Amino acid sequence: MPFACPECADPGSLAIAASIELPSDSRSDEIAVQIVGCARCGFRAAAVYEESRRGSLDAEAVDHAGYRMAGERLDDLSALIGACSEPGNSGCRCEAHRRLGQVDDSGRWCGLPETTGSFAMRYSPDDDPSVVAGTGTGD
C-alpha cells in the first residue's frame, strides 16, 4: 500500500517496511508502530497507525502519522520490531512489546521516543478509486 513521500514528493513511493501491533490504550483500540521507507529517495521514518472504534457506531477514527527520527534511533526501532517473533500479536509479552507499549499514568500509550518532527501519511492517489484518471477528451 503506497503512500506519498514527504521528502521527494513522489505520490506513491513510500511503503511500510515493518510493523508491530501494540495493545489498545485508553484512547485507541488498535495501535501499530511502523517503519516506512521511500523506494525512490531512500527516505526512512517511523509511523504510527491508531484506530478508535469507541463512541457512536459510525465514529471510527483513524490517525496515521509519520515521524522523523535520527537514523540511529530508527535503526534501534527497526531492530526492536525485528526482534519480536509475533509482531502481529498485540498481546505478545516480549522485550520489544514491553518497551514499545509503555503507557502513562492515565493509561495512554506513551508514543514514540525521540522523534524530530511529524508528517501526514497520505495514500497514493493512484490507489484511490474515488480519483478519476484522465478527462477522456482525447487529442
Ligand SMILES: [Zn+2]
Ligand atoms: Zn522519497
Ligand SMILES: [Zn+2]
Ligand atoms: Zn513481541
